[in-house]
Amino acid sequence: MRILFLLPLAAPLALAAPAAQATVRLPALVGSHMVLQRDRPVPVWGWAAPGEAVSVTFRGQAYPASAPDASGRWQATLPPTPAGGPYELVVKGQNTLELTDVLVGDVWLASGQSNMQFKVKDSYPGGYQPVQDADQEIAAANWPRIRFFTVNQAAAYRPQAEAAGTGWQVCSPATVAGFSAVAYFFSRGLYQQYQVPVGVVVSNWGGTPAEAWVSAEGLRELPEFGARLAAFAAKTTSLSDDQHAYDTQRRERLDNSRRYDKGYLLGGQTWAAPDFDARAWPTMPLPGPWETQPGLATYDGVVWFRKEIDLSARLAGQPLTLTLGKVEDADSTYFNGVKVGSGHDRDQPRSYVVPAGLVRAGRNVIVVRVLDRGGSGGIGGEPAQLALSGAGQTLPLAGPWQYQVGLPPQDQPVPPVPGGAQMAPATLYNAMIAPLQPFAFKGVIWYQGETNVERAAQYRTLFPALITDWRQHWGSELPFLFVQLANFQAALPQPAESDWAELREAQAGALRLPRTGMATAIDIGNPDDIHPHNKQEVGRRLVLAARHVAYGDNQLTYSGPTYASMTVVGAAVRLKFTHLGTGLDVKGPTLHGFAVAGADHQFHWATARIVGKEVEVQSPEVPRPVAVRYDWASNPDGNLANRAGLPAPPFRTDTWPGITEGKK
Known part of the structure; x- marks a missing residue:
């Protein structure tokens, strides 16, 4: 995108409020390399100064925009245009914006949770790849008339006007690895079928529930969400500001954890002292994450681990080696009250030398103070890595350890949305769907439901509410295609009730709504992986549904019996x-x-x-x-x-x- 300034600019665009700046600007979604929806009116919008005249020129014809409203927002509408391009699109106010390489074709919105989010290929822990044949797919991805825009993950209390993203990316072996795999295979199938440009706007977040993607208005018929929505509506601050304040306070407490840690006692003593009375402490098995213990499922902070051992006279006065495996994240380790080592690399197994002068016959005390900043906390690794060795002997330390929390959860700062902002009703709609309006789409593909499995009965109402909600906000009965969840978990020998089966039934119930289609994945799942690797077949079946629902092919077999x-x-x-x-x-x-x-x-x-x-x-x-x-x-x-x-x-x-x- 080239920007030609007709008047001096007083401040950087990114720092200016829409209504106060003196030049036209566009949302991130409207940019060079984008695809516009063919054969229907196409809104184009942005922001300008109050009273500023704005026009949009496309294919040699200028179209006046509405006068900027109180927020500075203006909008122009391009007429229905057949598939084609590339074209230039010029937006002119006090400055001129030139968008290049604009195509006209079919544009789809792809949304959901992790099975839609997973990329064609990425760097996942342990080399895990959720898409089969990823390298071959990348090498063959020469489809310059397929374009992707991926929305940045964000959450908000109220609908937002703008959403950041990757910008429009042209499909090639250099870019496709970062595309949503399901959306890519879907777009490729559509292009191969119809030979028109395909654009996909990807807006997803793994592990999220359906209600997070529905607007507050769309959830009004589900009273169980009313209290949280009312609380959000009453907020006078933004979620991003509240989250920043929480993060700052949380970081300060973790960076200065010793100041707040109850394990540091008056008089310079600590819970590591051999004579400290820890008989009332509970126990947990190590190695293992502390999240398995009551009250610690989402805990980030400090936990002290303590183990008393008896050593033989043969080991007394001998130097020993204490190994702990991997500690998540940082540790301070004590032997009989004396610090023998510390580490801060969660991927580096700990190994500390215990000086001979600390080792005595009979009772000895090992204490490990662990600081976890996020994710799993505790002492991990293999049981054999947790040991004390020396003088030709190895004493296994795996098994029950006493523990105590140094930073009590009730004293920790409370996040603005407990459980995660992305898990709350309407928050993702507000930040990741509302800003996409009124961009013109051919339809929607949706892959979500795993997070709602335990509330399958509710999904019977919630999922249709989502579809209806999006259609109302776009003012169009958008074709809505979705993936029915794949087989997962261990097979049972006898017929039994199943929440997964109920969720699939709730999904299928949405087919009662007009212009909906379902791609069944019941035969391509994995009992040990909630993410089926055959994303190609998922995309192919969505294409079949699209050909019938969105493109009117009534001769096609697009569904199973x-x-x-x-x-x-x-x-x-x-x-x-x-x-x-x-x-x-x-x-x-x-x-x-x-x-x-x-x-x-x-x-x-x-x-x-x-x-x-x-x-x-x-x-x-x-x-x-x-x-x-x-x-x-x-x-x-x-x-x-x-x-x-x-x-x-x-x-x-x-x-x-x-x-x-x-x-x-």
Whole structure:
């Protein structure tokens, strides 16, 4: 973007308030290399000084903008334009902004939690890569007419006018590694199908609940969020200012932890003294994180660990080596009240020499003061690393240690939003969705739900509220496509209730809303990883849904066989389905994944077979069946599909209460 100043600028743009500055500026989302939505009016907006005349020129035609409002915001609307480009877009006020390499095509908003956030490739701990064949995908990513803009993660009490981001990036082997993997494979599939430019605005945050992405207005029908929303509305400060104040206070207490640490006693004594009475201290197993202990699940601060050991006369007066494994984050380590070492590198295993003069026969006391600034805290590593050795002997120290908190949690500064601002209702909508309006989109892809699994009953209302909310704010019935959660966790030998199954059912319930589509991932998950690695197939199935819902392809088989109705025939049940395509199919030698129950609500595995366009199920243990469930488990193994290879979404024919009923 080139900026041509027509008048002198009194202050840097980034430091000036929108209404006070004397030149036109644009939101980060409106920039060079962007993609604009084809075939519909396209809003372009920004800020200028009060009374400043602004115009936008595109493809040789100038379009006047509205007069700046009290905040300095103006808006112009470009007419519907067919796919094409590159073009220049010029914004002129007292200064001129020239945007280059602007394309017109289809623009999608991609949002959700970690399964949408995970990049094509990144540096994850232990070399973990959540996307299969990432290197090959990167090498082949020469798609200059695919563009991505990734919104910076942020949270706010109230809707924000602006959101920072990466700027529009042109897809290439040099850039694609940083793109959302699901969104990339989706955009690539769309481009290959329609050969028009594709832009994706990615706005996501791993581990977040759906309610964080819904506006306060959209949550009004869910009273359980009312108290927190009212508290946010009453705030006279910003969340960023409150967070900064909290961070400053927290950092000061950790940087000066000795000043506040109750382990430092009057008279210069500490909890490391051998004669200190620690008999009332609780114990925890080491090595291991302290977050497993009551009251310490989210604790960052200081914990003192203490262990008394008996040494033989043979070791008395001998130098010893004390190893601790990895300490998170910093430690001060004492032997019989004398400091023998300290460290600050959480990745460096600790090893300290205990001078011979400190070692005595009989009772000895080891104390480790641990300071954790964030994340997991405690003494980690392998049990064998926690040991005292010397004179040809090794004394294992793994096992129970006494512990006491040096900085009591109740004395710590309280964060502005306990539990994390990104976990609270409306905060992510305010900071990461509201600022994107009124940018024109073709539709939305959404991959979220894992964080709401324990409140699946609530999700039946919450998820449709999110879809409706976004559509109302954009003033358009945007196509909304989502991924139904994949199989995860250990498989169970017998039919059972499942919160994961209930969440998937709640997701599927949103299909009652018009212009929605679902990509089922029930057959590509991993029992040990909540993040399926086959992001390519997730993207492909979203493309199929988009081709039907957003592009009007009614001849396409875009979904797996979907339960429609049941009929009891003697001891058997006949099931009918929609989305058959050219017919039902089985991925494997025999059909399985079905369970049936009688009036007692007790489910038993059933045998199943395809009979024409139906599936017949029965069990000798249920002579009078009244209900059928399919893939009703956290990690089911059903194999019903259609001949297009798309799996049947999980379903149940009953409406009996599940394990998440009443949870909020």
